[in-house]
Amino acid sequence: MPSISRDEVAHLARLARLAVTDDELDLFAGQLDVILQSVATVGDIATADIPPTSHAVPLTNVFREDVVRPSLGQQQALAGAPAAEDGRFRVPRILGEEA
Amino acid sequence: MTSVDELMDYAEVIERFDPVLGLEVHVELHTNTKMFCGCANLFGGEPNTHVCPTCLGLPGSLPVVNGKAVESAIRIGLALNCEIAEWCRFARKNYFYPDMPKNFQTSQYDEPIAFNGWLDVTLDDGEVVRVEIERAHMEEDTGKSLHVGGATGRIHGAEHSLLDYNRAGVPLIEIVTKPIAGTGERAPEVARAYVTALRDLLKALDVSDVRMDQGSLRCDANVSLMPKGTTEFGTRTETKNVNSLRSVERAVRFEMTRQAAVLAAGGKVVQETRHFDESTGSTSSGRTKETAEDYRYFPEPDLVPIAPSREWVEELRGTLPELPWERRKRIQQEWSLTDAELRDLVNAGAVDLVAATVDAGATPAEARSWWVAYLTKEANARGVELGELGITPAQIARVVALVNSGELTNKLAREVVTGVLAGEGEPEAVVEARGLKVVSDDSALEKAVDEALAAQPDVAAKIRDGKVAAAGAIVGAVMKATKGQADAKKVRDLIIARCS
Ligand SMILES: [Zn+2]
Numbered sequence: 108m109p110s111i112s113r114d115e116v117a118h119l120a121r122l123a124r125l126a127v128t129d130d131e132l133d134l135f136a137g138q139l140d141v142i143l144q145s146v147a148t149v150g151d152i153a154t155a156d157i158p159p160t161s162h163a164v165p166l167t168n169v170f171r172e173d174v175v176r177p178s179l180g181q182q183q184a185l186a187g188a189p190a191a192e193d194g195r196f197r198v199p200r201i202l203g204e205e206a
Numbered sequence: 207m208t209s210v211d212e213l214m215d216y217a218e219v220i221e222r223f224d225p226v227l228g229l230e231v232h233v234e235l236h237t238n239t240k241m242f243c244g245c246a247n248l249f250g251g252e253p254n255t256h257v258c259p260t261c262l263g264l265p266g267s268l269p270v271v272n273g274k275a276v277e278s279a280i281r282i283g284l285a286l287n288c289e290i291a292e293w294c295r296f297a298r299k300n301y302f303y304p305d306m307p308k309n310f311q312t313s314q315y316d317e318p319i320a321f322n323g324w325l326d327v328t329l330d331d332g333e334v335v336r337v338e339i340e341r342a343h344m345e346e347d348t349g350k351s352l353h354v355g356g357a358t359g360r361i362h363g364a365e366h367s368l369l370d371y372n373r374a375g376v377p378l379i380e381i382v383t384k385p386i387a388g389t390g391e392r393a394p395e396v397a398r399a400y401v402t403a404l405r406d407l408l409k410a411l412d413v414s415d416v417r418m419d420q421g422s423l424r425c426d427a428n429v430s431l432m433p434k435g436t437t438e439f440g441t442r443t444e445t446k447n448v449n450s451l452r453s454v455e456r457a458v459r460f461e462m463t464r465q466a467a468v469l470a471a472g473g474k475v476v477q478e479t480r481h482f483d484e485s486t487g488s489t490s491s492g493r494t495k496e497t498a499e500d501y502r503y504f505p506e507p508d509l510v511p512i513a514p515s516r517e518w519v520e521e522l523r524g525t526l527p528e529l530p531w532e533r534r535k536r537i538q539q540e541w542s543l544t545d546a547e548l549r550d551l552v553n554a555g556a557v558d559l560v561a562a563t564v565d566a567g568a569t570p571a572e573a574r575s576w577w578v579a580y581l582t583k584e585a586n587a588r589g590v591e592l593g594e595l596g597i598t599p600a601q602i603a604r605v606v607a608l609v610n611s612g613e614l615t616n617k618l619a620r621e622v623v624t625g626v627l628a629g630e631g632e633p634e635a636v637v638e639a640r641g642l643k644v645v646s647d648d649s650a651l652e653k654a655v656d657e658a659l660a661a662q663p664d665v666a667a668k669i670r671d672g673k674v675a676a677a678g679a680i681v682g683a684v685m686k687a688t689k690g691q692a693d694a695k696k697v698r699d700l701i702i703a704r705c706s
Pocket residue numbers: 240243244245256257258259260261262375
């Protein structure tokens with residue numbers, strides 16, 4: 108039983124806005140399955156008393172003072188933008204995904 | 207999307223269904239800087255001038271948490287009677303939408319900083335409803351999109367969109383209620399009262415500007431109906447773009463009547479996001495949630511966990527100010543208000559204004575009579591909040607002082623206030639410009655009285671004969687001559703003195 112199905116790979120590809128062909132789906136599903144199975148061996152070692160790790164460094168409460176620091180200027184901010192208009196980033200129209 | 211919805215009569219809705227609400231309120235904190243970078247947190251400004259590599263999501267940039275924002279989040283949680291997490295993390299909410307240049311929003315997922323609270327909400331007639339709070343979590347606001355080429359400025363039909371990221375990364379607290387059931391026909395009112403109470407609380411905490419018109423307080427209203435006698439929640443819709451307290455009430459009421467009509471016709475309510483239209487008071491279909499959102503949340507690797515010590519939490523509890531309901535109780539006692547008087551004061555949204563007017567020297571009764579009795583009508587007539595009328599507590603206090611010193615009559619005082627509301631400047635300037643001072647100069651008054659007596663010798667004779675009632679005609683003439691700016695009683699006394 109593979110740890111990731113072809114449908115799941117298709118779903119993830121859609122979420123990531125990747126155009127993947129049918130052939131590629133077969134290929135990637137197989138490859139991802141191998142990767143996931145390898146990573147899953149970690150789970151064999153972890154027992155109930157070992158919590159999942161999200162951060163490798165044992166630090167908490169790293170805060171910044173609420174003090175304003177210089178921002179980029181508008182020109183600089185837009186310097187790398189493929190398109191700009193009226194001081195704003197210009198993007199293609201957005202279809203069917205009103206947030 | 208332009209189909210006209212069938213609506214059920216509200217009374218029938220209540221007869222047949224029980225509404226269930228869920229309210230999500232987003233509040234922008236008014237910290238100096240953004241949530242994860244040192245850019246200024248300011249409303250408006252030239253587009254893309256409060257941005258840096260971090261809030262633009264440029265490669266290699268790293269976020270650092272604003273400590274002040276965490277403090278505010280904890281204080282909000284405490285004021286909402288929540289438990290404060292001993293340990294919690296930020297999470298990435300992944301989605302592709304240009305309002306977030308990072309392609310994810312930094313939020314909290316299953317570990318909110320505050321949870322399990324409640325807020326007591328007072329309805330217009332004094333009934334108290336306890337609204338349970340599911341959670342309050344920290345996140346960041348998104349940028350602002352401008353859709354170009356669409357007929358209405360909305361996304362449909364737009365040719366392209368323009369993005370301003372000044373708001374991207376502004377600290378945001380999302381406060382989510384547990385399902386609010388059992389409020390029946392009062393559900394729309396409960397929704398408005400809840401957001402009002404929350405706004406007052408956040409204002410007292412001094413953590414946000416809480417301006418619904420500017421978007422620093424935003425409410426999404428989830429509404430569903432269940433047929434009377436059943437207990438399973440129906441399919442809900444989530445209405446966005448609800449930008450005023452009144453709209454919260456209208457949006458909930460509209461959704462109740464719309465969903466009831468759908469259900470009564472044997473249809474199914476579609477789970478979707480709906481958009482509230484202020485001008486029509488109706489909601490329209492937005493994005494259909496046919497595919498359940500898949501945000502692939504995972505713990506934010508670039509931010510370490512937050513573990514507020516119990517000492518810190520208690521220290522912050524100590525900084526909580528007098529909260530609105532405590533303040534109301536104190537004010538009621540100090541000003542000797544009846545329950546009904548207090549309710550009128552609160553419902554008018556005038557507590558702060560009256561208190562500030564009292565601080566500026568007026569008595570509570572004088573201040574209340576202006577704000578609650580007079581200015582509320584003016585605000586309603588103009589469709590604005592009391593605080594947006596354009597007159598300050600200090601100005602009202604000065605008008606009151608002018609009345610008390612005899613320089614203005616009540617009638618003239620109203621004209622002065624009308625002038626201030628019309629933008630004619632300070633009360634004193636209006637008095638000057640409109641020539642509204644009471645004529646108290648005795649010689650000027652005596653002259654006017656003498657002229658009036660001379661003009662009506664027969665009336666003067668009657669008064670001299672002791673027929674004091676006849677003086678009314680002379681008083682009228684004097685008031686007319688002084689354009690109503692004399693004190694009528696004083697004029698009358700003067701006439702009688704001149705004729706004896
Ligand atoms: Zn920034």
